[in-house]
Amino acid sequence: MKKNSLLSTIYLWIVTIILYIPIILTVIYSFNDNKSPVYWTGFSMRWYEELAHDRSMKEALINSLILAFSSCGLSILIATSAALAMRKRESKWDKIITYLSTLPIMIPEIILGMVFLGVFSFMNLPFGMLTLIIAHTTFCIPYIFSMVKARLQGIGTQLEEAAYDLGARPFRVFWDVTLPSILPAILSGAILAFAMSFDDVVISIFVTGASTNTLAIKIYTKLKTGVTPEINALATVLLVVTIAVILLSEITKKKEE
Amino acid sequence: MEKAFTSVSAFSKCNEGRIKMAKTVLELQQITKSFTDKTKQTEVLKGIDFSINEGEFITLLGASGCGKTTLLRIIAGLESADTGSVLLEGEDITKKEPYLRDVNMVFQNYALFPHMTVAENIGYGLKTKKVPKKEIATKVQEMLELVQLEGYEKRMPDKLSGGQRQRVAIARAMINQPKVLLLDEPLGALDLKLRRQMQLELKRLQKKLNTTFIYITHDQEEAINMSDRIAVMHDGVFEQVGTPNEIYYQPETSYVASFVGNANLYHKADAVYAVRAESVLINETECTLDAVVIEKSFAGGQLRILFALSDGQKITASRFGIDYDLKVGEQAKIGWKEDSAVRVIANEN
Numbered sequence: 383m384k385k386n387s388l389l390s391t392i393y394l395w396i397v398t399i400i401l402y403i404p405i406i407l408t409v410i411y412s413f414n415d416n417k418s419p420v421y422w423t424g425f426s427m428r429w430y431e432e433l434a435h436d437r438s439m440k441e442a443l444i445n446s447l448i449l450a451f452s453s454c455g456l457s458i459l460i461a462t463s464a465a466l467a468m469r470k471r472e473s474k475w476d477k478i479i480t481y482l483s484t485l486p487i488m489i490p491e492i493i494l495g496m497v498f499l500g501v502f503s504f505m506n507l508p509f510g511m512l513t514l515i516i517a518h519t520t521f522c523i524p525y526i527f528s529m530v531k532a533r534l535q536g537i538g539t540q541l542e543e544a545a546y547d548l549g550a551r552p553f554r555v556f557w558d559v560t561l562p563s564i565l566p567a568i569l570s571g572a573i574l575a576f577a578m579s580f581d582d583v584v585i586s587i588f589v590t591g592a593s594t595n596t597l598a599i600k601i602y603t604k605l606k607t608g609v610t611p612e613i614n615a616l617a618t619v620l621l622v623v624t625i626a627v628i629l630l631s632e633i634t635k636k637k638e639e
Numbered sequence: 640m641e642k643a644f645t646s647v648s649a650f651s652k653c654n655e656g657r658i659k660m661a662k663t664v665l666e667l668q669q670i671t672k673s674f675t676d677k678t679k680q681t682e683v684l685k686g687i688d689f690s691i692n693e694g695e696f697i698t699l700l701g702a703s704g705c706g707k708t709t710l711l712r713i714i715a716g717l718e719s720a721d722t723g724s725v726l727l728e729g730e731d732i733t734k735k736e737p738y739l740r741d742v743n744m745v746f747q748n749y750a751l752f753p754h755m756t757v758a759e760n761i762g763y764g765l766k767t768k769k770v771p772k773k774e775i776a777t778k779v780q781e782m783l784e785l786v787q788l789e790g791y792e793k794r795m796p797d798k799l800s801g802g803q804r805q806r807v808a809i810a811r812a813m814i815n816q817p818k819v820l821l822l823d824e825p826l827g828a829l830d831l832k833l834r835r836q837m838q839l840e841l842k843r844l845q846k847k848l849n850t851t852f853i854y855i856t857h858d859q860e861e862a863i864n865m866s867d868r869i870a871v872m873h874d875g876v877f878e879q880v881g882t883p884n885e886i887y888y889q890p891e892t893s894y895v896a897s898f899v900g901n902a903n904l905y906h907k908a909d910a911v912y913a914v915r916a917e918s919v920l921i922n923e924t925e926c927t928l929d930a931v932v933i934e935k936s937f938a939g940g941q942l943r944i945l946f947a948l949s950d951g952q953k954i955t956a957s958r959f960g961i962d963y964d965l966k967v968g969e970q971a972k973i974g975w976k977e978d979s980a981v982r983v984i985a986n987e988n
């Protein structure tokens with residue numbers, strides 16, 4: 383029994399290391415003093431400094447943040463009200479709508495990107511932040527919607543009925559009881575959506591304009607000219623942000639339980 | 640002898656008068672309710688007519704799924720009746736929103752707000768009515784004292800035991816001093832010992848605040864211990880309403896007789912008689928029926944002996960203690976005093 387668990391521990395470690403070696407190397411080499419991605423010549427923060435002084439990087443970062451925050455905000459509103467509305471009445475369309483609304487998660491990104499491109503060109507929308515936000519909102523909604531819907535099913539209607547019974551009017555019931563109950567679900571869904579938006583490349587490339595770059599697009603385009611330590615530094619920053627966001631989501635989920 | 644008799648009847652007359660004088664708080668008139676479930680329609684309530692006096696403790700007793708919760712929800716306004724009306728102190732509240740009704744409910748699984756403290760939970764009903772904060776705080780303290788939870792005001796509900804949650808739920812409803820308090824199996828989730836203790840506390844609270852209670856329970860003993868009147872629900876109507884004594888000793892139908900206290904139903908010619916297990920005599924002078932013991936079991940401090948009569952009918956007798964000197968398979972004579980057999984309307988197969 384003990385031997386077995388030791389074996390499986392070793393196995394787990396090997397798998398983990400193989401999986402994470404590229405990531406670990408990226409992080410390590412972002413601190414390399416040398417421009418070469420092969421030779422380690424000493425610890426340095428110079429790539430991070432360079433990153434900080436790169437104006438286009440800053441712009442891309444700001445774009446990424448604006449994009450992630452606004453598409454998250456919009457999808458919170460849309461997804462939450464949709465989930466709430468669907469709870470009110472039971473209809474046979476519910477299943478279909480639920481299924482359809484999760485499609486953006488399942489459809490390959492490249493196809494989604496092409497569809498957006500087609501629709502936006504047809505509508506004659508100027509490509510840029512607006513189209514980015516619309517596209518990102520679309521694929522962010524399912525994450526929040528599914529979480530809020532599950533949560534609403536989980537809490538049932540009894541707490542709200544108790545509030546009504548105690549004299550609370552509909553808006554008050556929503557504010558005092560419904561919202562606090564679904565808030566953790568909204569948050570963890572939104573955090574996940576934020577992470578998705580923040581590191582999306584494929585869809586963004588299809589729908590962005592010539593002058594609007596996001597951080598993720600920036601990495602992708604820079605990579606075409608080869609891996610530079612600056613990219614390593616940028617990837618590390620993104621990695622840290624993403625991990626932090628996902629940890630946050632896990633923590634809120636834990637709290638919910 | 641004569642004198643004693645008249646004095647008793649005079650007393651009961653005076654009692655009757657008192658009850659008639661009492662104010663009617665809640666009146667249900669011909670309440671019906673059906674649920675449609677995937678094209679199948681079931682009529683759960685088929686015309687409930689009932690009125691409840693101020694300060695009364697009424698228990699609804701009935702099999703699972705007979706519509707007790709539905710009726711309570713209709714009174715609270717959480718469900719709407721198909722036809723009929725609900726009158727609260729003479730005012731028709733059938734169409735009134737639940738938050739405007741002067742009625743409160745204690746839910747079966749408490750339904751405490753998990754993100755609010757004990758004090759916030761209890762004070763919520765007053766907060767919605769815009770009572771000043773200070774007054775809420777004093778009243779919450781009073782309530783906490785009443786349900787013996789002083790010092791718990793800052794606790795969150797998930798850090799309470801089942802019995803404590805129950806008290807919070809009761810305090811949260813009672814603080815509003817509703818005209819009628821509805822309790823849906825409030826003690827259902829508690830263990831037996833705590834249940835007995837809470838029964839006493841609830842009854843004490845009810846008397847102290849003189850609140851009208853409509854109480855649901857599955858537990859006949861609970862119903863008999865606590866109620867002023869019991870309403871036995873069956874097949875969508877109140878089959879019999881009466882004091883615990885009436886329900887227990889003078890069941891009107893075979894359903895009531897067998898549901899409350901598992902009376903024997905003895906068929907003779909076209910008539911059906913209810914005979915309580917404890918009234919069944921074994922091998923005494925009144926005993927005329929030939930019977931064979933087919934089973935003995937011990938439950939609830941009593942030995943239950945199941946007899947088969949020669950015509951195939953089964954009769955249970957109960958005795959205190961854990962054994963009785965009759966073995967399974969043994970012959971015996973059984974019977975009962977004439978006045979312990981109550982003729983009932985047969986409606987139970």
Ligand SMILES: Nc1ncnc2c1ncn2[C@@H]1O[C@H](COP(=O)(O)OP(=O)(O)OP(=O)(O)O)[C@@H](O)[C@H]1O
Pocket residue numbers: 674675676683701702703704705706707708709710
């Ligand atoms: N919303 C609903 N939709 C469809 N059917 C329902 C609904 N609510 C209750 N019913 C049905 O109505 C009947 C009565 O339900 P109710 O909850 O009132 O029973 P109850 O007497 O409280 O039972 P229990 O003692 O098990 O709590 C049940 O058969 C139930 O299936």
Ligand SMILES: [Mg+2]
Pocket residue numbers: 707708709823
């Ligand atoms: Mg019920």
